[in-house]
Amino acid sequence: MDEYNRLLERARSMIPEDAFKRSGERFQVPEVQVMIQGNRTFWQNFQEIIMVLNRKGKEVLKYMAGQLATAGTVEGSTAVFNGAFPRSLIQEVLERYIEAYVRCPVCTRPDTTIVKDKNAYYLQCSACGAKTSIRPI
Numbered sequence: 469m470d471e472y473n474r475l476l477e478r479a480r481s482m483i484p485e486d487a488f489k490r491s492g493e494r495f496q497v498p499e500v501q502v503m504i505q506g507n508r509t510f511w512q513n514f515q516e517i518i519m520v521l522n523r524k525g526k527e528v529l530k531y532m533a534g535q536l537a538t539a540g541t542v543e544g545s546t547a548v549f550n551g552a553f554p555r556s557l558i559q560e561v562l563e564r565y566i567e568a569y570v571r572c573p574v575c576t577r578p579d580t581t582i583v584k585d586k587n588a589y590y591l592q593c594s595a596c597g598a599k600t601s602i603r604p605i
């Protein structure tokens with residue numbers, strides 16, 4: 469019995485400690501910082517967030533502008549939208565983007581990339597290996 473426990477202990481010690489938990493902790497998306505000026509909305513930490521998401525700014529901007537039904541541009545590290553949109557709305561649309569285009573629907577990890585195969589788009593997960601069909605942005 470002692471021998472069994474020792475083996476069990478040893479096996480456990482060889483598994484990276486909380487491998488999954490660590491992956492989850494790494495994925496902390498900062499809250500969006502938004503400033504409205506006149507009839508334009510400045511998403512100030514746009515660059516920082518797309519780095520965390522590991523997505524192209526162009527793709528995220530296209531999705532956001534489409535959802536907000538307006539035009540958007542990137543100025544430096546800031547995304548700028550025509551129209552006045554509250555912070556809560558930008559946050560909500562970003563979360564929808566993360567659910568649809570960042571999180572793996574199988575294991576819910578964010579370790580994914582978007583791959584194009586012929587004319588279809590997939591979310592390829594490097595955590596569990598799942599390949600999920602997604603709508604093009």
Ligand SMILES: [Zn+2]
Nearest residue numbers: 572575593596
């Ligand atoms: Zn997965």
